[in-house]
Amino acid sequence: MICDKEELMLIVRKQVRNASNGISDLTAIDHEGNIVLIEIKRDRKDIEGRKEAFEFQAIRYAASYA
Secondary structure: OEOOHHHOEEEEEEEEEOOOOOEEEEEEEEOOOOEEEEOOOOOHHHHHOOOOOHHHHHHHHHHHHO
């Protein structure tokens, strides 16, 4: 589990493939039952070297699970 006691999340799976064939690093469920997708980036180079901003990657993944 990650976060503090008020915002507990349970990691339920890693490396989940979505409908657009992308892979989110971690999938969790928060204390209200919402699905949470977690993307882990290695370092600043990994973030800066991408074709698109990593926020858009997360949005695309979330949309494909919706």
